[in-house]
Amino acid sequence: MGVGGNFWDLLKPYARNEGFDFLKNKRVAVDLSFWIVQHETAIKAHVRKPHLRLTFFRTINLFSKFGAFPVFIVDGTPSPLKSQARIARYFRSSGIELASLPVPEGVSAERNRLFSSRVQECVELVELLGMPVLKAKGEAEALCAQLNSEGHVDACMTADSDAFLFGAKCIIKCFCPNSKEPFECYSMSDIEAGLGLKRKHLIAISLLAGNDHDMNGVRGIGVDYALRFVKAFSEDDILNRLHEIGKGNTSQIPICIKVEEDMDMGESSPNRKQPHCSFCGHPGSKTDHVKFSCEYCVTKDDEGCKQKPDGFKCDCFSCGMNRRHKEQKRLENWHTKICHKIAQEPNFPKEEIIDMYLCNDNGSDNLHITWGKPNVEMLIDFLNFHQHWEPSYIRRTMFPMMSTIFLRDMTKTTAETLLFGQYEFDSIEQESSVQQDVRELDETLDLLDDGDVPVIHEDDGCSFLLTDENMDLVGAAFPAEVKRFWQEQEQKRSKNSMSRLQENENLASPISRSIQLNITEFYPSTKVQHRQAKQGEGSSKNIDSQGSGGSKMKRKMSSSPTKLTKSVRRRLLFD
Template sequence: MGVGGNFWDLLKPYARKEGFDFLRNKRVAVDLSFWIVQPENAIKAMHVRKPHLRLTFFRTISLFCKFGALPVFIVDGSPSLLKSRARIARYFRCSGIELANLPVPEEGVSAERNRLFSSHVQECAELVELLGMPVLKAKGEAEALCAQLNSEGHVDACITADSDAFLFGAKCIIKCFCPNSKEPFECYNMSDIEAGLGLKRKHLIAISLLVGDDHDINGVRGIGLDTALHFVKAFSEDDILNRLHEIGKGNTSQIPICIKVEDNVDGNSPNRKLSHCSFCGHPGSKKDHMKFPCEYCVTKDDEGCQRKPEDFKCDCFSCDMNRKHKEKKRLENQHTIFFHKIAEEPNFPKDEIIDMYLCNDNGYFSASDSPHIVWGNPNIEMLINFLNFHQHWEPAYVRRMMFPMISTIFLRDMTTTTVETTLFGQYEFDSVERVKMRYGYQFFVVKWKRAGVNISCKVPLKESSVQQDDAIELDEMVDLLDDFDAPEIHGDDGCSFLLTDENMDLVGAAFPAEVKRFWQEQELKRIKNSTSRSQENEKSPSPNSRSIQLNITEFYPSTKVKHRQSKQGEESSKNADSQGNGGSKMKRKMSSPDKIPKSVRRRLLFD
């Protein structure tokens, strides 16, 4: 939605990638319709009870607690007759109906928005009001009031997917907001667009008039985004809309044409082009070049001119001037056709569209008075009744999901007051549990104590109209529903605690003594751990540990020695066995008289 012709693609190279902490303590105007329409269309096939309320509830808490922003929600007013007609024309075009049968809103066609979606937006507005967020209603388009609040300094940025916000005067736009995404925000600043494209607010209005927008889907027939961009950049911001009026009235004689050619090329035809050789392509005749090579060809021993390649272009003065003259004529013809197409459009440009974009009265407050933007505390009891009626959520579940928002408000209040208060009238700050890393940023995990009462919370059995068969489908769509981590329940020494993730700066400003004590305890733990490790290293290692901790250079020599020793032992035992076996054999041989030599027997007998 917004300016046609893929306008966002034109601006995308100049978008900034902002990190998780970009919205901290910033006031943000939220176009409520665009905030819920895309996710609602994505999950309309799911059997979830009123997904627009669920999404708005979780997104608001995430935007306020996790990102630390201060949102201002803007709802649409009555649409203009131009937008009503454009909406009908878009519907007819998508349905394949001839636009000649298009009804006119002034003749009885309702100019109101879709009743079902309007009721969804109204329910979401009632929900965020119960959450304590300010809600403003625009006279017409919500993005117009978002842009006005941004341009007048009431908010720091706008969250909308409608590119018309730049035409209404917005300075900073966040195109999409995904709480559960780790990707950085896609942030567009008007200053970056001016520096990169050279386009200002009225230039963008002129482009929308030429290519079409939400109030005139056709624009000028036959003119695309590139042609419109080339044309509007030829004029200053103060002059572009006046030039469009003159072209629309047919007064084009006094309009300069932006042609990027040399200044010495006038509108008259250049001198007659010199004759060129058909063989080499250089000035002169082929007959002359057959006798003597031309000065442009480099030859040896009077070999003659060289044949010109297929893509040859002569660089002589005559050819260069001729090409520039043709380029000038081509651009003049393009501008003539451009002017003719604009002149054919009836009532171009439409002054009511220009006045609507330049209007600075888009809300129900006077220019001298500031809009009533106040952030209050949630109305817990009415919120519980509201969500129990629409979503069938149990009170315990609502209180638990609301706890991060209440704790954030409590910490912000503690930074400005010294009066000790309790959260919910029942909970109190206990301590900082640990440091947690999320999306590359550090948070404190804070323990909130409810003395004497055990905290129990049941997940609502009828949180939505989901049956048992649809439970897996619901879990798979959790990112689209923008759920967030609920506070953890922790029990210790008979006491019950809730653990929430809080901004470190906010906790440090609210409870500086507790944070200081936490960091001191962490430092003592670090010193103690380092001391114990150093003492363990100083102790002599045991034999078993020594054998285990041998490095590779020590391991192999030791194993080789052991293997050599064991091998030698085996050999010695074998030798001993062999010697023992030999002695017994000798004994056996000696004991056997048949095997004694004759000389020995003779000696034995006679001695």
């Protein structure tokens, strides 16, 4: 929710679509309630506790696939005004007249017990994953915005537009799958540059058009009218002007649209237009223009003036001032009408709403945000109890997060790490570019919610997990291995170039040979991919019997690697 009307549509032209590396090493405040609501509307199939399933996969993907550091924010005690607005929204959606069912005062704004229990389960889950969780005093998006404005996080992940009113600088509204630039981001700096609006302007728009705490706003004023009205005032002046208008002072017309003082025009004035020729439309009389053309008509002296075309508008100084005067009077009348609408609204503007939006105390006292490591054994018990997942499945699904932590730890210390004694680094591999191109995209897949787990592959009697890693992390953890990997890749490219050059020299028909080459490269790639998928299905049945000490595992590639940058598609092999 947030600001009423089509507020997001107003901001849409100033959104930026960012790529997969946008969140790398960024701290992101996540409105957990928004995730839970979004999860329940997104999953159509019968899934056991979808809020836990998607929170689990989203957290892992944010942390490992996109390199972000999520901070989860949960709601505190919402404002009583929001409770009233929520009940009014329910009445409206049910077709019940609000006048016949007055909203009682002092009603608790807490959500129902079922939703609260889901939030608590998700909180317990992300804490077991080692993610920090903060509880807001009121609205979660308010604390998200404060953390962003104070520099504790780099962005907020929420769909509540009023996060900007609370002071947010960058909002990630949604994630668009099957796109090279999947993150739809809104920056306050772009909004200021494009619309000329600042934080207090947005607060004023919400007061006029409605918001989560006052659904109605001012009767007869929507987002478009509110935007047009508030842009006429400066940020420092807009809220004070609304207070004056609310008290009945409807003369609060912006200086920028007041009629300018009459300029030195001789006998002319904005209200009195000079006489114009009815034939050519220029200043002067028709009699004078019959024999000789006026200064505005370019003709021969003996031809007189030209007849004015349909829709002609004179561009002389007198006509320009007259049109400008009419436009200014029209704007003045429009603003006066809006002021009268505002003055008729009782108790406008509501001080408690303004104070709530401008408050900088939303629950971040003694703030200390740290990211820990997953408590694997307790996570297994938790997910086995709530989701009925097998321990082997949970371990494999968590491995991308564990490998990311492993790589980060390797850059700092060589002491025992999260994977010490369980897995051992083996080698680096790169996916074939031909195999990347032939994969078909699932139009319904959301990479953030992707629930694919690594598949075990067998090679010479050993088992491997193959993970998609960021090459910057791999390079920092294993610089010698990465250097050797790139040297090998360069040597392979050189050999392939030489062999293709020799083949092309022996071609009888270059065009037909080029087509056949593409076919022969395509077939083995898809065949190998299909065979590996079958091997993974067979080996996944024996996961529990494999020990963590001497086993080797290999993770399959992401289900949609074509959507990932090259740095993400590098795969790190652990044994």
